[in-house]
Amino acid sequence: MFGVGIIGVGRTANAHARAAAAQPDCAVVAVAEIDEPRGREFAQARGGIPWHSDFRDLCARPDVHAVVITVPNFLHAPAALAAIAAGKHVLCEKPLALTAAECTEVAVAARRAGVRVSVGHHYHHTGPTLAARAALASAELDLGPPVMAMDVWHKSFYDPPRRPPWFLDAAKGGGMWPMNGSHMVDRLMFTTGQRVVSVRARIGNPFWGLAATDAAHAFLTFDRGFTAAVAHAGWRDGVNRFETEFVCARGFLRVTDREVAVGRGRAYEALPVPAVDTFSSQFAEFHAACTAGGRLSAPAEWGGEVVAVLEAAEESSRTGAEVAVADVLRRAGAGD
Ligand SMILES: NC(=O)c1ccc[n+]([C@@H]2O[C@H](COP(=O)([O-])OP(=O)(O)OC[C@H]3O[C@@H](n4cnc5c(N)ncnc54)[C@H](O)[C@@H]3O)[C@@H](O)[C@H]2O)c1
Structure with a gap:
């Protein structure tokens, strides 16, 4: 047992x-x-x-x-x-x-x-992510390499409606960037099979003014030239939105929390999404x-790389400079 x-x-x-x-x-x-x-x-x-x-x-x-x-x-x-x-x-x-x-x-x-x-x-264990990853790698679909992506996730900061005190304190790892930025960065890496090499970002707390992030806008450059813009808001008032659109050399791929569709010839066509008990x-x-x-x-090494990207984004937001993920990983002693 x-x-x-x-x-x-x-x-x-x-x-x-x-x-x-x-x-x-x-x-x-x-x-x-x-x-x-x-x-x-x-x-x-x-x-x-x-x-x-x-x-x-x-x-x-x-x-x-x-x-x-x-x-x-x-x-x-x-x-x-x-x-x-x-x-x-x-x-x-x-x-x-x-x-x-x-x-x-x-x-x-x-x-x-x-x-x-x-x-x-x-x-890594949700139907849409697995379908999207398979679609990008599919010789039959022949989308070609991803060129750029827009990854948008907006949700109410208070969803769930009550947040535990640690979530409102960045020093304890609270806030929307660690909570959901970790998912967004991970998903982009996992879906494309590419690593993030550098980040430029603006991250802060414009909506709630708490000691924890509620908004993040990041521009990620990946190792095979692909770039992604990540937008995440823990809104005060608005609507929920959860969608990633990959623009590939020979077509689009749109991924939501339940659907995956190929965009070609000015129209989208849905792909089958496997049912997975995540x-x-x-x-x-x-x-x-x-x-x-x-x-x-x-x-652990994968998790460390995701955290290095989150950290690079925070550093970029503080300094205004583009930050190389390899520098963060080197300082962290990764690969020793
Ligand atoms: N994968 C997902 O979709 C997902 C969703 C939500 C949260 N999370 C992650 O799960 C983790 C917990 O988040 P949560 O929303 O469940 O938080 P939570 O505050 O609801 O639960 C944390 C629990 O840990 C307990 N705890 C605190 N200090 C402890 C200690 N020293 N020893 C033992 N227990 C202790 C708290 O009393 C609480 O019951 C976070 O890392 C968060 O990022 C993941």
């Missing part, structure tokens, strides 16, 4: 716990949560599994082989390092850590300990990596 411990049981933990429990030969065996009533309720709902207030105690349990980390962002690296030090595999929510340097620390520790780290970039697929990949050496699509 592959025993899974969940660290932090707020909004996101249930989807992971359900996915782990549904996997053959897997069970959620313990939980760590600083909010005692919340931790006890989660434990009770799973047959009275043990609850711990300190995640280090959960990591020390011999029946825990892997942990799922769903605590606020500033605790990702400390929790991951504690789990790795105890010899446990890690599935950590995104972003992997607050800085690229912390991501390197996690990646190096995991390599030394011989454990696997997967980052919860769950768009969190189950993500957990199955992690389980296979831990137990049978399977490949991870978002290992």
